[in-house]
Amino acid sequence: MNYRHAYHAGNFADVHKHVALVAILLHLRKKGKPFAIIDTHAGGGLYDLAGPEAVKTNEAGEGIAKLRGAPVRTPALRCYLEIVDAFSDRYPGSPLIAAQLLRERDRLIAIEKHPEEFESLRRALAPFRNAHAVCGDGYRQLNALLPPPERRGLVLLDPSYEETDEMETLATAFAGAYRRFPTGIFPIWHPLKVKSRIEAFAGELRSAGPLKLLSLTIDVDHTDSSGDRLSAAGVLVVNPxxxxxxxxxxxxAEILPLLARGAGASAMVDWISPPR
Ligand SMILES: C[S@@+](CC[C@H](N)C(=O)[O-])C[C@H]1O[C@@H](n2cnc3c(N)ncnc32)[C@H](O)[C@@H]1O
Incomplete structure:
Protein backbone atom coordinates (compact mmCIF):
# COMPACT_ATOMS: atom_id res chain seq x y z
CA MET A 1 0.00 0.00 0.00
CA ASN A 2 1.59 3.29 -1.08
CA TYR A 3 -1.28 5.75 -0.92
CA ARG A 4 -2.14 7.20 2.45
CA HIS A 5 -4.72 9.93 2.60
CA ALA A 6 -3.05 11.46 5.69
CA TYR A 7 -0.64 13.22 3.30
CA HIS A 8 -3.49 14.86 1.40
CA ALA A 9 -6.33 15.29 3.90
CA GLY A 10 -7.83 18.77 3.81
CA ASN A 11 -6.15 19.77 0.54
CA PHE A 12 -7.96 21.82 -2.12
CA ALA A 13 -9.39 18.67 -3.73
CA ASP A 14 -10.75 17.38 -0.41
CA VAL A 15 -12.34 20.77 0.29
CA HIS A 16 -14.04 20.84 -3.12
CA LYS A 17 -15.19 17.19 -2.92
CA HIS A 18 -16.44 17.50 0.64
CA VAL A 19 -18.40 20.69 -0.08
CA ALA A 20 -20.12 18.81 -2.93
CA LEU A 21 -20.79 15.87 -0.59
CA VAL A 22 -22.37 18.16 2.01
CA ALA A 23 -24.44 19.94 -0.65
CA ILE A 24 -25.87 16.60 -1.83
CA LEU A 25 -26.57 15.41 1.72
CA LEU A 26 -28.41 18.64 2.51
CA HIS A 27 -30.67 17.85 -0.46
CA LEU A 28 -31.31 14.32 0.76
CA ARG A 29 -32.21 15.69 4.20
CA LYS A 30 -34.97 17.87 2.72
CA LYS A 31 -37.32 14.87 2.56
CA GLY A 32 -38.31 12.92 5.67
CA LYS A 33 -37.76 9.52 4.04
CA PRO A 34 -34.51 7.90 5.26
CA PHE A 35 -31.50 7.56 2.97
CA ALA A 36 -28.37 5.43 2.77
CA ILE A 37 -24.81 6.58 2.13
CA ILE A 38 -22.23 4.14 0.82
CA ASP A 39 -18.62 5.36 0.86
CA THR A 40 -16.68 2.77 -1.14
CA HIS A 41 -13.18 4.16 -0.47
CA ALA A 42 -13.61 5.70 2.95
CA GLY A 43 -10.02 6.21 4.15
CA GLY A 44 -9.10 6.59 7.82
CA GLY A 45 -11.95 8.93 8.76
CA LEU A 46 -9.96 11.41 10.85
CA TYR A 47 -6.56 12.96 10.13
CA ASP A 48 -4.10 14.79 12.36
CA LEU A 49 -3.16 18.05 10.64
CA ALA A 50 -0.24 18.49 13.05
CA GLY A 51 1.05 14.97 12.29
CA PRO A 52 4.21 14.28 10.25
CA GLU A 53 2.34 13.36 7.04
CA ALA A 54 0.28 16.56 6.88
CA VAL A 55 3.24 18.72 7.96
CA LYS A 56 5.46 17.14 5.30
CA THR A 57 3.22 18.08 2.36
CA ASN A 58 1.50 21.17 3.84
CA GLU A 59 -1.44 20.35 1.54
CA ALA A 60 -3.95 21.18 4.27
CA GLY A 61 -2.05 24.44 4.82
CA GLU A 62 -2.87 25.33 1.22
CA GLY A 63 -6.36 23.88 1.52
CA ILE A 64 -8.67 23.91 4.52
CA ALA A 65 -6.40 26.31 6.48
CA LYS A 66 -7.18 29.02 3.91
CA LEU A 67 -10.91 28.72 4.59
CA ARG A 68 -10.88 28.82 8.38
CA GLY A 69 -12.70 31.89 9.64
CA ALA A 70 -13.67 33.05 6.12
CA PRO A 71 -17.09 34.77 6.04
CA VAL A 72 -18.85 32.36 3.65
CA ARG A 73 -22.49 32.57 2.54
CA THR A 74 -23.38 29.44 0.51
CA PRO A 75 -25.34 27.09 2.85
CA ALA A 76 -23.40 23.92 1.92
CA LEU A 77 -20.08 25.68 2.42
CA ARG A 78 -21.18 27.06 5.79
CA CYS A 79 -22.38 23.65 6.91
CA TYR A 80 -19.10 22.03 5.75
CA LEU A 81 -17.01 24.59 7.65
CA GLU A 82 -19.10 24.19 10.79
CA ILE A 83 -18.46 20.43 10.72
CA VAL A 84 -14.75 20.77 9.97
CA ASP A 85 -14.13 23.59 12.47
CA ALA A 86 -15.39 21.39 15.30
CA PHE A 87 -12.27 19.22 14.80
CA SER A 88 -9.75 22.14 15.03
CA ASP A 89 -6.30 20.63 14.26
CA ARG A 90 -7.73 17.41 12.88
CA TYR A 91 -9.59 16.98 9.60
CA PRO A 92 -12.66 14.76 9.18
CA GLY A 93 -12.71 12.64 6.03
CA SER A 94 -15.78 11.87 3.93
CA PRO A 95 -17.24 9.17 6.25
CA LEU A 96 -16.97 11.36 9.33
CA ILE A 97 -18.44 14.38 7.54
CA ALA A 98 -21.31 12.20 6.26
CA ALA A 99 -21.87 10.68 9.72
CA GLN A 100 -22.50 14.16 11.16
CA LEU A 101 -25.37 14.63 8.72
CA LEU A 102 -27.20 11.35 9.39
CA ARG A 103 -30.62 11.58 10.96
CA GLU A 104 -32.24 8.99 13.20
CA ARG A 105 -33.10 6.50 10.43
CA ASP A 106 -30.42 7.28 7.83
CA ARG A 107 -27.48 4.88 7.43
CA LEU A 108 -23.84 5.10 6.46
CA ILE A 109 -21.73 2.19 5.26
CA ALA A 110 -18.07 3.12 4.93
CA ILE A 111 -15.71 0.63 3.27
CA GLU A 112 -11.92 0.67 3.50
CA LYS A 113 -9.61 -1.98 2.12
CA HIS A 114 -6.40 -1.38 4.04
CA PRO A 115 -6.41 -2.77 7.60
CA GLU A 116 -4.53 0.15 9.23
CA GLU A 117 -6.79 2.75 7.67
CA PHE A 118 -9.79 0.61 8.49
CA GLU A 119 -8.81 0.51 12.17
CA SER A 120 -8.70 4.30 12.24
CA LEU A 121 -12.04 4.45 10.39
CA ARG A 122 -13.65 2.06 12.83
CA ARG A 123 -12.58 4.24 15.76
CA ALA A 124 -13.74 7.44 14.05
CA LEU A 125 -17.22 6.03 13.37
CA ALA A 126 -17.65 4.23 16.71
CA PRO A 127 -19.73 7.06 18.29
CA PHE A 128 -22.31 6.93 15.48
CA ARG A 129 -24.99 4.31 16.03
CA ASN A 130 -26.11 4.13 12.39
CA ALA A 131 -22.67 4.32 10.76
CA HIS A 132 -20.93 1.03 9.95
CA ALA A 133 -17.27 0.58 9.00
CA VAL A 134 -16.48 -2.40 6.79
CA CYS A 135 -13.01 -3.73 5.94
CA GLY A 136 -13.03 -4.88 2.33
CA ASP A 137 -12.98 -4.02 -1.35
CA GLY A 138 -15.42 -1.19 -1.98
CA TYR A 139 -16.13 -2.20 -5.58
CA ARG A 140 -17.00 -5.78 -4.64
CA GLN A 141 -19.16 -4.82 -1.68
CA LEU A 142 -21.39 -2.74 -3.95
CA ASN A 143 -23.08 -5.82 -5.42
CA ALA A 144 -24.40 -6.89 -2.04
CA LEU A 145 -25.31 -3.39 -0.84
CA LEU A 146 -27.32 -2.14 -3.82
CA PRO A 147 -30.07 -1.24 -4.08
CA PRO A 148 -30.31 -0.09 -0.46
CA PRO A 149 -33.64 -0.92 1.20
CA GLU A 150 -34.24 2.82 1.63
CA ARG A 151 -34.16 3.23 -2.21
CA ARG A 152 -32.71 6.71 -1.69
CA GLY A 153 -29.17 7.79 -1.20
CA LEU A 154 -25.71 8.28 -2.51
CA VAL A 155 -22.71 6.17 -3.36
CA LEU A 156 -19.40 8.04 -3.08
CA LEU A 157 -16.66 6.54 -5.25
CA ASP A 158 -13.36 8.10 -4.23
CA PRO A 159 -10.47 5.78 -5.07
CA SER A 160 -6.80 6.71 -4.77
CA TYR A 161 -6.07 5.89 -8.44
CA GLU A 162 -3.01 3.85 -7.42
CA GLU A 163 -3.66 1.33 -10.20
CA THR A 164 -3.12 2.44 -13.81
CA ASP A 165 -6.41 0.81 -14.84
CA GLU A 166 -8.40 2.29 -11.94
CA MET A 167 -10.70 4.31 -14.24
CA GLU A 168 -11.64 1.19 -16.19
CA THR A 169 -12.24 -0.75 -12.95
CA LEU A 170 -14.32 2.10 -11.61
CA ALA A 171 -16.38 2.45 -14.80
CA THR A 172 -17.15 -1.29 -14.78
CA ALA A 173 -18.11 -1.23 -11.08
CA PHE A 174 -20.23 1.86 -11.67
CA ALA A 175 -22.13 0.23 -14.55
CA GLY A 176 -23.12 -2.69 -12.28
CA ALA A 177 -24.01 -0.36 -9.41
CA TYR A 178 -26.10 1.89 -11.65
CA ARG A 179 -28.03 -1.10 -13.02
CA ARG A 180 -28.97 -2.05 -9.45
CA PHE A 181 -29.65 1.47 -8.22
CA PRO A 182 -30.50 3.73 -11.20
CA THR A 183 -32.02 6.45 -9.01
CA GLY A 184 -28.97 6.70 -6.75
CA ILE A 185 -26.72 9.75 -6.66
CA PHE A 186 -23.13 8.79 -7.48
CA PRO A 187 -20.42 11.40 -6.84
CA ILE A 188 -17.18 10.12 -8.42
CA TRP A 189 -13.95 11.92 -7.56
CA HIS A 190 -11.11 12.13 -10.09
CA PRO A 191 -7.75 13.88 -10.45
CA LEU A 192 -7.62 16.21 -13.45
CA LYS A 193 -4.32 16.04 -15.26
CA VAL A 194 -5.28 15.20 -18.83
CA LYS A 195 -8.68 16.60 -19.81
CA SER A 196 -9.25 14.16 -22.67
CA ARG A 197 -8.85 11.24 -20.24
CA ILE A 198 -11.68 12.54 -18.08
CA GLU A 199 -13.85 13.12 -21.15
CA ALA A 200 -13.30 9.49 -22.17
CA PHE A 201 -14.03 8.37 -18.59
CA ALA A 202 -17.27 10.40 -18.54
CA GLY A 203 -18.17 8.75 -21.87
CA GLU A 204 -17.71 5.32 -20.28
CA LEU A 205 -19.93 6.28 -17.35
CA ARG A 206 -22.62 7.47 -19.75
CA SER A 207 -22.66 4.14 -21.55
CA ALA A 208 -24.23 2.66 -18.36
CA GLY A 209 -27.62 4.19 -19.18
CA PRO A 210 -29.65 7.37 -19.69
CA LEU A 211 -28.19 9.14 -16.69
CA LYS A 212 -27.80 12.82 -15.79
CA LEU A 213 -24.16 13.77 -15.40
CA LEU A 214 -22.75 16.97 -13.92
CA SER A 215 -19.04 17.81 -13.84
CA LEU A 216 -17.61 19.90 -10.99
CA THR A 217 -13.94 20.83 -11.38
CA ILE A 218 -11.40 23.02 -9.65
CA ASP A 219 -7.97 24.02 -10.94
CA VAL A 220 -5.99 25.98 -8.36
CA ASP A 221 -2.90 26.56 -10.48
CA HIS A 222 -3.36 26.50 -14.22
CA THR A 223 0.38 27.02 -14.81
CA ASP A 224 1.46 23.95 -12.81
CA SER A 225 1.79 21.14 -15.33
CA SER A 226 4.80 19.52 -13.64
CA GLY A 227 2.70 16.53 -12.68
CA ASP A 228 4.44 16.21 -9.28
CA ARG A 229 1.79 17.95 -7.32
CA LEU A 230 -1.93 17.77 -7.92
CA SER A 231 -3.37 21.13 -8.93
CA ALA A 232 -6.70 20.20 -10.52
CA ALA A 233 -9.42 17.71 -9.65
CA GLY A 234 -13.11 17.15 -10.07
CA VAL A 235 -16.23 15.29 -9.09
CA LEU A 236 -18.51 13.75 -11.70
CA VAL A 237 -21.99 13.55 -10.20
CA VAL A 238 -24.40 11.01 -11.66
CA ASN A 239 -28.05 11.96 -10.97
CA PRO A 240 -27.25 15.26 -9.19
CA ALA A 253 -17.02 31.20 -6.50
CA GLU A 254 -16.41 31.56 -2.76
CA ILE A 255 -13.71 28.92 -2.32
CA LEU A 256 -11.72 29.58 -5.49
CA PRO A 257 -10.16 32.92 -4.46
CA LEU A 258 -9.19 31.37 -1.11
CA LEU A 259 -7.57 28.28 -2.63
CA ALA A 260 -6.07 29.74 -5.84
CA ARG A 261 -2.30 29.44 -6.18
CA GLY A 262 -2.11 31.39 -9.43
CA ALA A 263 -3.99 33.93 -11.54
CA GLY A 264 -5.30 31.29 -13.97
CA ALA A 265 -7.15 29.30 -11.31
CA SER A 266 -10.69 28.29 -12.21
CA ALA A 267 -13.68 26.32 -10.99
CA MET A 268 -16.27 25.01 -13.42
CA VAL A 269 -19.71 23.47 -13.25
CA ASP A 270 -20.64 21.81 -16.56
CA TRP A 271 -23.48 19.56 -17.61
CA ILE A 272 -22.18 16.55 -19.54
CA SER A 273 -25.65 14.98 -19.78
CA PRO A 274 -28.27 17.53 -18.70
CA PRO A 275 -31.74 16.61 -17.41
CA ARG A 276 -34.24 16.14 -20.21
C1 LIG B 1 -8.70 9.04 -1.60
S1 LIG B 1 -8.71 8.00 -0.21
C2 LIG B 1 -10.30 8.23 0.47
C3 LIG B 1 -10.59 9.54 1.04
C4 LIG B 1 -11.95 9.66 1.66
N1 LIG B 1 -13.01 9.22 0.76
C5 LIG B 1 -12.22 11.09 2.07
O1 LIG B 1 -12.73 11.88 1.26
O2 LIG B 1 -11.92 11.43 3.22
C6 LIG B 1 -8.88 6.41 -0.92
C7 LIG B 1 -8.89 5.26 0.09
O3 LIG B 1 -9.30 4.08 -0.59
C8 LIG B 1 -8.60 2.98 -0.03
N2 LIG B 1 -8.70 1.90 -1.03
C9 LIG B 1 -7.93 1.62 -2.10
N3 LIG B 1 -8.47 0.62 -2.83
C10 LIG B 1 -9.63 0.27 -2.24
C11 LIG B 1 -10.67 -0.65 -2.54
N4 LIG B 1 -10.61 -1.44 -3.63
N5 LIG B 1 -11.73 -0.73 -1.71
C12 LIG B 1 -11.81 0.05 -0.61
N6 LIG B 1 -10.86 0.96 -0.26
C13 LIG B 1 -9.79 1.08 -1.07
C14 LIG B 1 -7.22 3.53 0.24
O4 LIG B 1 -6.57 2.77 1.25
C15 LIG B 1 -7.55 4.95 0.72
O5 LIG B 1 -7.67 4.99 2.11
Whole structure:
Protein backbone atom coordinates (compact mmCIF):
# COMPACT_ATOMS: atom_id res chain seq x y z
CA MET A 1 0.00 0.00 0.00
CA ASN A 2 1.59 3.29 -1.08
CA TYR A 3 -1.28 5.75 -0.92
CA ARG A 4 -2.14 7.20 2.45
CA HIS A 5 -4.72 9.93 2.60
CA ALA A 6 -3.05 11.46 5.69
CA TYR A 7 -0.64 13.22 3.30
CA HIS A 8 -3.49 14.86 1.40
CA ALA A 9 -6.33 15.29 3.90
CA GLY A 10 -7.83 18.77 3.81
CA ASN A 11 -6.15 19.77 0.54
CA PHE A 12 -7.96 21.82 -2.12
CA ALA A 13 -9.39 18.67 -3.73
CA ASP A 14 -10.75 17.38 -0.41
CA VAL A 15 -12.34 20.77 0.29
CA HIS A 16 -14.04 20.84 -3.12
CA LYS A 17 -15.19 17.19 -2.92
CA HIS A 18 -16.44 17.50 0.64
CA VAL A 19 -18.40 20.69 -0.08
CA ALA A 20 -20.12 18.81 -2.93
CA LEU A 21 -20.79 15.87 -0.59
CA VAL A 22 -22.37 18.16 2.01
CA ALA A 23 -24.44 19.94 -0.65
CA ILE A 24 -25.87 16.60 -1.83
CA LEU A 25 -26.57 15.41 1.72
CA LEU A 26 -28.41 18.64 2.51
CA HIS A 27 -30.67 17.85 -0.46
CA LEU A 28 -31.31 14.32 0.76
CA ARG A 29 -32.21 15.69 4.20
CA LYS A 30 -34.97 17.87 2.72
CA LYS A 31 -37.32 14.87 2.56
CA GLY A 32 -38.31 12.92 5.67
CA LYS A 33 -37.76 9.52 4.04
CA PRO A 34 -34.51 7.90 5.26
CA PHE A 35 -31.50 7.56 2.97
CA ALA A 36 -28.37 5.43 2.77
CA ILE A 37 -24.81 6.58 2.13
CA ILE A 38 -22.23 4.14 0.82
CA ASP A 39 -18.62 5.36 0.86
CA THR A 40 -16.68 2.77 -1.14
CA HIS A 41 -13.18 4.16 -0.47
CA ALA A 42 -13.61 5.70 2.95
CA GLY A 43 -10.02 6.21 4.15
CA GLY A 44 -9.10 6.59 7.82
CA GLY A 45 -11.95 8.93 8.76
CA LEU A 46 -9.96 11.41 10.85
CA TYR A 47 -6.56 12.96 10.13
CA ASP A 48 -4.10 14.79 12.36
CA LEU A 49 -3.16 18.05 10.64
CA ALA A 50 -0.24 18.49 13.05
CA GLY A 51 1.05 14.97 12.29
CA PRO A 52 4.21 14.28 10.25
CA GLU A 53 2.34 13.36 7.04
CA ALA A 54 0.28 16.56 6.88
CA VAL A 55 3.24 18.72 7.96
CA LYS A 56 5.46 17.14 5.30
CA THR A 57 3.22 18.08 2.36
CA ASN A 58 1.50 21.17 3.84
CA GLU A 59 -1.44 20.35 1.54
CA ALA A 60 -3.95 21.18 4.27
CA GLY A 61 -2.05 24.44 4.82
CA GLU A 62 -2.87 25.33 1.22
CA GLY A 63 -6.36 23.88 1.52
CA ILE A 64 -8.67 23.91 4.52
CA ALA A 65 -6.40 26.31 6.48
CA LYS A 66 -7.18 29.02 3.91
CA LEU A 67 -10.91 28.72 4.59
CA ARG A 68 -10.88 28.82 8.38
CA GLY A 69 -12.70 31.89 9.64
CA ALA A 70 -13.67 33.05 6.12
CA PRO A 71 -17.09 34.77 6.04
CA VAL A 72 -18.85 32.36 3.65
CA ARG A 73 -22.49 32.57 2.54
CA THR A 74 -23.38 29.44 0.51
CA PRO A 75 -25.34 27.09 2.85
CA ALA A 76 -23.40 23.92 1.92
CA LEU A 77 -20.08 25.68 2.42
CA ARG A 78 -21.18 27.06 5.79
CA CYS A 79 -22.38 23.65 6.91
CA TYR A 80 -19.10 22.03 5.75
CA LEU A 81 -17.01 24.59 7.65
CA GLU A 82 -19.10 24.19 10.79
CA ILE A 83 -18.46 20.43 10.72
CA VAL A 84 -14.75 20.77 9.97
CA ASP A 85 -14.13 23.59 12.47
CA ALA A 86 -15.39 21.39 15.30
CA PHE A 87 -12.27 19.22 14.80
CA SER A 88 -9.75 22.14 15.03
CA ASP A 89 -6.30 20.63 14.26
CA ARG A 90 -7.73 17.41 12.88
CA TYR A 91 -9.59 16.98 9.60
CA PRO A 92 -12.66 14.76 9.18
CA GLY A 93 -12.71 12.64 6.03
CA SER A 94 -15.78 11.87 3.93
CA PRO A 95 -17.24 9.17 6.25
CA LEU A 96 -16.97 11.36 9.33
CA ILE A 97 -18.44 14.38 7.54
CA ALA A 98 -21.31 12.20 6.26
CA ALA A 99 -21.87 10.68 9.72
CA GLN A 100 -22.50 14.16 11.16
CA LEU A 101 -25.37 14.63 8.72
CA LEU A 102 -27.20 11.35 9.39
CA ARG A 103 -30.62 11.58 10.96
CA GLU A 104 -32.24 8.99 13.20
CA ARG A 105 -33.10 6.50 10.43
CA ASP A 106 -30.42 7.28 7.83
CA ARG A 107 -27.48 4.88 7.43
CA LEU A 108 -23.84 5.10 6.46
CA ILE A 109 -21.73 2.19 5.26
CA ALA A 110 -18.07 3.12 4.93
CA ILE A 111 -15.71 0.63 3.27
CA GLU A 112 -11.92 0.67 3.50
CA LYS A 113 -9.61 -1.98 2.12
CA HIS A 114 -6.40 -1.38 4.04
CA PRO A 115 -6.41 -2.77 7.60
CA GLU A 116 -4.53 0.15 9.23
CA GLU A 117 -6.79 2.75 7.67
CA PHE A 118 -9.79 0.61 8.49
CA GLU A 119 -8.81 0.51 12.17
CA SER A 120 -8.70 4.30 12.24
CA LEU A 121 -12.04 4.45 10.39
CA ARG A 122 -13.65 2.06 12.83
CA ARG A 123 -12.58 4.24 15.76
CA ALA A 124 -13.74 7.44 14.05
CA LEU A 125 -17.22 6.03 13.37
CA ALA A 126 -17.65 4.23 16.71
CA PRO A 127 -19.73 7.06 18.29
CA PHE A 128 -22.31 6.93 15.48
CA ARG A 129 -24.99 4.31 16.03
CA ASN A 130 -26.11 4.13 12.39
CA ALA A 131 -22.67 4.32 10.76
CA HIS A 132 -20.93 1.03 9.95
CA ALA A 133 -17.27 0.58 9.00
CA VAL A 134 -16.48 -2.40 6.79
CA CYS A 135 -13.01 -3.73 5.94
CA GLY A 136 -13.03 -4.88 2.33
CA ASP A 137 -12.98 -4.02 -1.35
CA GLY A 138 -15.42 -1.19 -1.98
CA TYR A 139 -16.13 -2.20 -5.58
CA ARG A 140 -17.00 -5.78 -4.64
CA GLN A 141 -19.16 -4.82 -1.68
CA LEU A 142 -21.39 -2.74 -3.95
CA ASN A 143 -23.08 -5.82 -5.42
CA ALA A 144 -24.40 -6.89 -2.04
CA LEU A 145 -25.31 -3.39 -0.84
CA LEU A 146 -27.32 -2.14 -3.82
CA PRO A 147 -30.07 -1.24 -4.08
CA PRO A 148 -30.31 -0.09 -0.46
CA PRO A 149 -33.64 -0.92 1.20
CA GLU A 150 -34.24 2.82 1.63
CA ARG A 151 -34.16 3.23 -2.21
CA ARG A 152 -32.71 6.71 -1.69
CA GLY A 153 -29.17 7.79 -1.20
CA LEU A 154 -25.71 8.28 -2.51
CA VAL A 155 -22.71 6.17 -3.36
CA LEU A 156 -19.40 8.04 -3.08
CA LEU A 157 -16.66 6.54 -5.25
CA ASP A 158 -13.36 8.10 -4.23
CA PRO A 159 -10.47 5.78 -5.07
CA SER A 160 -6.80 6.71 -4.77
CA TYR A 161 -6.07 5.89 -8.44
CA GLU A 162 -3.01 3.85 -7.42
CA GLU A 163 -3.66 1.33 -10.20
CA THR A 164 -3.12 2.44 -13.81
CA ASP A 165 -6.41 0.81 -14.84
CA GLU A 166 -8.40 2.29 -11.94
CA MET A 167 -10.70 4.31 -14.24
CA GLU A 168 -11.64 1.19 -16.19
CA THR A 169 -12.24 -0.75 -12.95
CA LEU A 170 -14.32 2.10 -11.61
CA ALA A 171 -16.38 2.45 -14.80
CA THR A 172 -17.15 -1.29 -14.78
CA ALA A 173 -18.11 -1.23 -11.08
CA PHE A 174 -20.23 1.86 -11.67
CA ALA A 175 -22.13 0.23 -14.55
CA GLY A 176 -23.12 -2.69 -12.28
CA ALA A 177 -24.01 -0.36 -9.41
CA TYR A 178 -26.10 1.89 -11.65
CA ARG A 179 -28.03 -1.10 -13.02
CA ARG A 180 -28.97 -2.05 -9.45
CA PHE A 181 -29.65 1.47 -8.22
CA PRO A 182 -30.50 3.73 -11.20
CA THR A 183 -32.02 6.45 -9.01
CA GLY A 184 -28.97 6.70 -6.75
CA ILE A 185 -26.72 9.75 -6.66
CA PHE A 186 -23.13 8.79 -7.48
CA PRO A 187 -20.42 11.40 -6.84
CA ILE A 188 -17.18 10.12 -8.42
CA TRP A 189 -13.95 11.92 -7.56
CA HIS A 190 -11.11 12.13 -10.09
CA PRO A 191 -7.75 13.88 -10.45
CA LEU A 192 -7.62 16.21 -13.45
CA LYS A 193 -4.32 16.04 -15.26
CA VAL A 194 -5.28 15.20 -18.83
CA LYS A 195 -8.68 16.60 -19.81
CA SER A 196 -9.25 14.16 -22.67
CA ARG A 197 -8.85 11.24 -20.24
CA ILE A 198 -11.68 12.54 -18.08
CA GLU A 199 -13.85 13.12 -21.15
CA ALA A 200 -13.30 9.49 -22.17
CA PHE A 201 -14.03 8.37 -18.59
CA ALA A 202 -17.27 10.40 -18.54
CA GLY A 203 -18.17 8.75 -21.87
CA GLU A 204 -17.71 5.32 -20.28
CA LEU A 205 -19.93 6.28 -17.35
CA ARG A 206 -22.62 7.47 -19.75
CA SER A 207 -22.66 4.14 -21.55
CA ALA A 208 -24.23 2.66 -18.36
CA GLY A 209 -27.62 4.19 -19.18
CA PRO A 210 -29.65 7.37 -19.69
CA LEU A 211 -28.19 9.14 -16.69
CA LYS A 212 -27.80 12.82 -15.79
CA LEU A 213 -24.16 13.77 -15.40
CA LEU A 214 -22.75 16.97 -13.92
CA SER A 215 -19.04 17.81 -13.84
CA LEU A 216 -17.61 19.90 -10.99
CA THR A 217 -13.94 20.83 -11.38
CA ILE A 218 -11.40 23.02 -9.65
CA ASP A 219 -7.97 24.02 -10.94
CA VAL A 220 -5.99 25.98 -8.36
CA ASP A 221 -2.90 26.56 -10.48
CA HIS A 222 -3.36 26.50 -14.22
CA THR A 223 0.38 27.02 -14.81
CA ASP A 224 1.46 23.95 -12.81
CA SER A 225 1.79 21.14 -15.33
CA SER A 226 4.80 19.52 -13.64
CA GLY A 227 2.70 16.53 -12.68
CA ASP A 228 4.44 16.21 -9.28
CA ARG A 229 1.79 17.95 -7.32
CA LEU A 230 -1.93 17.77 -7.92
CA SER A 231 -3.37 21.13 -8.93
CA ALA A 232 -6.70 20.20 -10.52
CA ALA A 233 -9.42 17.71 -9.65
CA GLY A 234 -13.11 17.15 -10.07
CA VAL A 235 -16.23 15.29 -9.09
CA LEU A 236 -18.51 13.75 -11.70
CA VAL A 237 -21.99 13.55 -10.20
CA VAL A 238 -24.40 11.01 -11.66
CA ASN A 239 -28.05 11.96 -10.97
CA PRO A 240 -27.25 15.26 -9.19
CA UNK A 241 -30.14 16.64 -7.13
CA UNK A 242 -32.06 19.52 -8.70
CA UNK A 243 -30.24 22.81 -8.02
CA UNK A 244 -26.82 21.29 -7.20
CA UNK A 245 -25.31 22.99 -10.25
CA UNK A 246 -26.24 26.49 -9.06
CA UNK A 247 -25.25 25.75 -5.46
CA UNK A 248 -21.83 24.48 -6.51
CA UNK A 249 -21.35 27.51 -8.77
CA UNK A 250 -21.98 29.74 -5.75
CA UNK A 251 -19.79 27.64 -3.41
CA UNK A 252 -16.97 27.43 -5.98
CA ALA A 253 -17.02 31.20 -6.50
CA GLU A 254 -16.41 31.56 -2.76
CA ILE A 255 -13.71 28.92 -2.32
CA LEU A 256 -11.72 29.58 -5.49
CA PRO A 257 -10.16 32.92 -4.46
CA LEU A 258 -9.19 31.37 -1.11
CA LEU A 259 -7.57 28.28 -2.63
CA ALA A 260 -6.07 29.74 -5.84
CA ARG A 261 -2.30 29.44 -6.18
CA GLY A 262 -2.11 31.39 -9.43
CA ALA A 263 -3.99 33.93 -11.54
CA GLY A 264 -5.30 31.29 -13.97
CA ALA A 265 -7.15 29.30 -11.31
CA SER A 266 -10.69 28.29 -12.21
CA ALA A 267 -13.68 26.32 -10.99
CA MET A 268 -16.27 25.01 -13.42
CA VAL A 269 -19.71 23.47 -13.25
CA ASP A 270 -20.64 21.81 -16.56
CA TRP A 271 -23.48 19.56 -17.61
CA ILE A 272 -22.18 16.55 -19.54
CA SER A 273 -25.65 14.98 -19.78
CA PRO A 274 -28.27 17.53 -18.70
CA PRO A 275 -31.74 16.61 -17.41
CA ARG A 276 -34.24 16.14 -20.21
C1 LIG B 1 -8.70 9.04 -1.60
S1 LIG B 1 -8.71 8.00 -0.21
C2 LIG B 1 -10.30 8.23 0.47
C3 LIG B 1 -10.59 9.54 1.04
C4 LIG B 1 -11.95 9.66 1.66
N1 LIG B 1 -13.01 9.22 0.76
C5 LIG B 1 -12.22 11.09 2.07
O1 LIG B 1 -12.73 11.88 1.26
O2 LIG B 1 -11.92 11.43 3.22
C6 LIG B 1 -8.88 6.41 -0.92
C7 LIG B 1 -8.89 5.26 0.09
O3 LIG B 1 -9.30 4.08 -0.59
C8 LIG B 1 -8.60 2.98 -0.03
N2 LIG B 1 -8.70 1.90 -1.03
C9 LIG B 1 -7.93 1.62 -2.10
N3 LIG B 1 -8.47 0.62 -2.83
C10 LIG B 1 -9.63 0.27 -2.24
C11 LIG B 1 -10.67 -0.65 -2.54
N4 LIG B 1 -10.61 -1.44 -3.63
N5 LIG B 1 -11.73 -0.73 -1.71
C12 LIG B 1 -11.81 0.05 -0.61
N6 LIG B 1 -10.86 0.96 -0.26
C13 LIG B 1 -9.79 1.08 -1.07
C14 LIG B 1 -7.22 3.53 0.24
O4 LIG B 1 -6.57 2.77 1.25
C15 LIG B 1 -7.55 4.95 0.72
O5 LIG B 1 -7.67 4.99 2.11
Missing amino acids: PHGLDLEMEAAS
